Amino acid sequence: MSNTLGVREAQKRKTRQALLEAGLGLLEEQSLSSLGLREVTRVVGVAPAAFYRHFRDMADLGVALVEEALGSLHVMIRTVLAEQADPESLIDRSVEVVAAHVRAHPAHxxxxxxxxxxxxxxxxxxxxAELARFGDEVAEALGAQPLSEGWSExxxxxxxxxxxxxLVMTASSFLEAPPDEAPRIADVARRQLLLIxxxxRHWLRPA
Amino acid sequence: MSNTLGVREAQKRKTRQALLEAGLGLLEEQSLSSLGLREVTRVVGVAPAAFYRHFRDMADLGVALVEEALGSLHVMIRTVLAEQADPESLIDRSVEVVAAHVRAHPAHxxxxxxxxxxxxxxxxxxxxAELARFGDEVAEALGAQPLSEGWSExxxxxxxxxxxxxLVMTASSFLEAPPDEAPRIADVARRQLLLIxxxxRHWLRPA
DNA sequence: CAGTTCAGTTAACAACTGTTTGCCGGATGG
DNA sequence: CCATCCGGCAAACAGTTGTTAACTGAACTG
Incomplete structure (x- = not known):
């Protein structure tokens, strides 16, 4: 591994990451469009002007957060799609994975x-754009399944x-509801997936 | 109708409505949590302090906007639910109504x-809370249909x-996409509803 | 070891923010 | 007609904001 990066660049990444995390934290109780530059630097413990060494804008920081957040979601999707079992237990697994992901990365x-x-x-x-890529990925996996024979692209x-x-709806439901409601939400999500x-299964013979 | 309200109260409602509309307009390019009180009063052409005669907070104004926005949506839902025809043309109608609603009240x-x-x-x-009420209303209408015989509540x-x-997803898709994409979005929404x-139809006999 | 690069600092800028106070003047109601 | 109500105003408040400029000093380069 030649990934030994210099002391300076390491420090830079560190504060950049700190800015991202501080921003993410502050976004739990407000929206990005009201998040202030000074607010973020204050949490990190760095001068306001230092912000510009890493991001042009708050929007810029937001885009960086998108990549980080949906990167982890990407892993989750692959996890679900990779497993192959009977459709019913696959539904159970999917909902479990989503619930676990929300528990692990609530802020994202x-x-x-x-x-x-x-x-x-x-x-x-x-x-x-990122969600569209997810859609394509899911579509590809679905298309490979025997159940999709005869389906148009x-x-x-x-x-x-x-x-x-x-998936997004379910995740945000888990997030907004109190923890003791989680089983109920999971149950509803499972039944909705089952219905879908x-x-x-009856798409091609709608009799 | 004894709804002849005095000149003063009429004026008050008028500026209140103006504040709501100004706020709604400004929210097209930002979130509520970054919307400023002065920003709104400036658009209306009224002193900042006048805001407090109508709302405590920006959050307060936001809640008022919710009632207004979902009131109109309520009408829409009833429109769809009231019609009774074969399920297929009902789907077409629903998507049409949603598209029309988005065209009529994009800001809402x-x-x-x-x-x-x-x-x-x-x-x-x-x-x-309001969307939950919608859900209940839809559930009631669905439960009354013959297709729901034998279904648990x-x-x-x-x-x-x-x-x-x-519905919410479809509406926001119409909104965010360029107008020439509308037919495609409508088509996807129709097929999704058809699949659901x-x-x-096969819920009770999942063979 | 000398010279350069550059992440982070300090300090100042004008412009804005929400909120309070006291006041005005027209509608309201007896 | 007169006293009261009350929506809107002007002015001032202490804080906050994003952005700029010139700087410091440690890490890098050759």
């Missing part, structure tokens, strides 16, 4: 849910979209 | 989508939730 999930339709265009677009893509949207998969 | 739709997971707790909760509710979530209704 909150950020994505909040800023997906939030007030900062650049961030909205970054999230949309477009129909597979619309199903994938339904899954991705449902029923519709999927 | 944007506001709901944005602040549903936004940074102001009181507003989030107001939206959640809880299953009807989870289906209703799926519909409401899908297929799953619904």
């Amino acid at each position: 999930v909150r950020f994505i849910a909040r800023e997906r339709h939030g007030g900062v265009r650049a961030v909205r677009e970054a999230i949309a 477009d129909d597979v893509r619309m199903l994938a979209g339904l899954y991705v949207d449902h 998969s029923l519709g999927r | 739709v944007r506001f709901i989508a944005r602040e549903r997971h936004g940074g102001v707790r009181a507003v989030r909760e107001a939206i959640a 809880d299953d009807v509710r989870m289906l209703a939730g799926l519909y409401v979530d899908h 209704s297929l799953g619904r």
